Amino acid sequence: MANPVSTDVAVIGSGVVGALVARKLALAGRDVLMLEAGPRIARGEIVVNFRRSPRKGDFVAPYPYAELAPFPIYQPEDNGYLDQLGPYPYKPEYLRVVGGTSWHWAAQAWRLLPSDFRLRTQYGVGRDWPISYDDLEPYYYEAEVLWGVSGPQAMEKYSPRAQPFPMPGVAPSYLEQRIAERLAPQFEVLTNTTGRNSLPYGGRPQCCGNNNCMPICPIDAQYHGGIAVADAEKAGVKLLAKAVVYKLEHDARGRITALHYFDWDKVSHRLEAQVFILAANAIEIPRILFLSADDKFPNGLCNNNDQLGRHLMDHPSNSATFYVDEPLWAGRGPMSPASIQTLRDGPWRDRHAAFRIDFSNSSRVASITAAAIAEGLTGKALDAAIRDRAAREISIKNVLEQLPDPNNRVTLSTRKKDALGLPTPAFSYSFDDYVERGMQASLTQYEQIARLLGATDIRYSKPGVYGNNQHITGTLAMGADPQTSVTDPFGRAWDFENLYMVSTGVMPTVATANSTLTASALGLRTADAILGRLKGVGA
Template sequence: MGNDATAARRLPEVADVVIVGAGPSGAIAAKALTEAGMSVVCLEQGDWPDYSTARSAEPDFELSAGNEWSQLPNVRRGVGDYPIDEADSDISALIWNGVGGSTVLYAAQWMRNMPSDFRVRSLDGVADDWPLTYEDLVPFYSRVEQDFGVSGLNGDPAFPGADTYPMPPVPIGKAGHRVAAGHNKLGWHWWPGSNAIATRNHGHLKPCQQRGTCLWGCVDGAKGSADITHWPDTIAGGAHLVTRATVSTVETDAAGRATGVVYFDAEGVERRQRGQIVILAANGVGTPRLLLLSTGKNHPDGLANSSGLVGKRLMMHPFGSVVGIFDDPLEAAQGAYGQLLYSLEFYETDESRGFLRGAKWNLMPTGGPLAMTRPFPWGGADFWGERFHSTVRERLGHSAVWGIITEDLPYETNHVTLSADAVDEYGTPAPKITYQTSENSRRLLDFNLARARESLEAAGASQVVIAPQIRETGWHLLGTTKMGDDPTTSVVDGYGRCHDVPNLFILDGSTWPTSSGMNPTATIAAMALRNVEHMIAKRANQEVPA
């Protein structure tokens, strides 16, 4: 799917809505707004993913995956990628710039936040409560799970009302059965994995072929990425999607309302797209970067930044892994990647453990031969030399990995600013990430890594390999334009509207006051749908440029 249909149509001089970013939240907004009869122009700095370059269905997949499918923009350097200055960060940001956003390369693990995630201040006395509740999002969770083609087993009591998955779960396989038996022995929670991975035909999605290559481009069209689930129908419905359009500034008028954006087109020509409403959906790094770039006489420190919080409170979910190696074969070179199981046994706060909050575990297959040598999930231990062949033989097809996602508390010292040195291809300052894992997160991660060892030993693992915190795991970029009711302590309100700019909205994960311990796409999607439908319902009262 390309943008030829959009290119053949003239863009409106003044769109009802201009959206920056064609990832999940931008796609959800564009679909709802178009269906409501509003004119929409979405500007995406990347291009459509080219699945013809993904080799996941071929025998040489591990040899030919290539940098074009790397999750690291500093490695990939593809169309639409900008450099990220992360010399002062102990986690690297993983971003896909293109239609579908990071859903193109996510593992598609689909987890709702839990009710406690919205009430961290009330329950644990730290951070902030959200200006909405789990119950507020339940109907929107159910609807986006239909749209993204989520497969799972209904009825996990951890998630009240989570009983509307449209498809049965992916098979948990031999590895899932072994580890689940270990949890049963320990009396610990587990549940079959919920994933935005189709197990049968669903809308534009095809059934998963269990290749275990979800992170490197799904050639089977089974993964619920927004380039497949949302954009084809939204463009057919009349939305304009302009690719290779790099937005550099949000413009405002004398009254402080957003009037549109300035962007560079595919030929590098600077253009303007005017709009009555502007929506930012450029992730927890790209959105604060754009606000900080959008300075003016009335906002010299960046747009929507009277609170001083734009870019502050970055949360990235410190991540570790524990691998069990089993004597008998588990067929672990295949399966959804994705999660076979998840466990929430240690998700809630227990102060006796010496830290606050908790972690979600997800069990995954470990992949093919070359995957037996990668830093994730093995931690990069030195196995070269005479033990190389025997080590690969022990691991290949005989291993399963618990990935540990730890809740990350918000600290203003962890932040996104503009780099003093790095620039993109247009000379615009790149984002700089400053992030250090907190002591609370380190204790939380260490505790859960130790418990995951116990899990795999109970399941009968003959060896357990614990990988410490892994640098290249910044999949989840949250918190840099905090939502709240008080304009002095937040950037946006509970519906994503900027306190300082009444017709500027933020719909991505940057608005989160706390990070939860979950894969965030489900909640980002549910909130985007809730917020854009509120915008549509209130549009008669919306302030717009004169």
């Protein structure tokens, strides 16, 4: 489309959350323009790229990379986009394409628990949210209907619901059924709630168990940001791709007046709007606000109280891999089908991190084959080893809560710049004893699960080395006090009356659920605030 000079609402970022918000505003009659730094992509092209990729476990590899809209890549080597300041490296994976990072996700769609909103009050750690579970419950359901969320009725006892799930849970695989049966004396194993069709829904087919939900569902049974963008455009939203926003402009009256962006010819453009919505991720939004520093705000916009970019959180994980004493045949059905929810809350939460335990159903054939060949096996011995081990090996992992820590922070690099000459993001990051104690508690649960499954050859991930789950939160935390938060309870910036943030970044705590459904619910609530449907707010 031609480069516009003005619009009613400018949405910066085209991921799931931004697209849902843009759609809702457009359906209410607003003129909405959504800007995306990266290019448009097509599902069919990504499926082909995945099939041809030699690195099937690299979920970023099938997606187009552009120097003008860079994102972190770690395989076969780190591309160095992110500046690691330590003491622990934080290595998120995200995409800058139309539709955002949810193209290569697992579409997990748990709600938070009511207690997650009052962590400080109930357990004396972390911080409370400025809103309650009840405030967000109707927006959770609104998001679930738009995504097409499937889930078991039993999940209601953890996160109460006013309406049933749009669809029942996806049919359990044989692996899930046997694990649930064998762990039943001690653990309740539930089918995961996901943005994945268990029935035809939204013009898309039901899940057929391809087992490559990540990095791409080949039949679109799984919801993603590309679908959200298409729905937004049907509602009248205009999309401008390859538009790298690098600065917000403001007046003396506390309003944002324009944004500036580079196109991919490195030409700068200026766009005016009445309302501005930052809808990129919790790393790229702080980056834009830091880049917008000027004489009045030398430390960046929305940073009068030095809160911008602080409290960076994710879900640290470790894992255990072992052989079960019977064939379970991982690789048929969704890759992450079931989990244990009972450890997400409890009186011990004042001492150590809560966590969820997930069961992997990813095919084991490739990794087991490589390991067997490395052992020197050939011929019939190799074939027998692959058949036996691939049938019996499974992996489990935890997903731990991390408390907000102001020293965990996104800033601008003073050492690295991208192809447009803009400083790249930099991280200060570490784990505290709360996480470490949670890791130890989860190891005890791993041992019990392994015992119930008759496990042999148990292999734990390396002590003290944790993966993250790309659930980037906290850097734009909402709150009731501008001294300790970046936005108000509706996602509006404290410092600018027409600037809103819809992102996982506004979550004050990370809890134990994947963050995008909560961010979607928060974004839909923010849209109502912008439309003046919530008392005391509007633009």
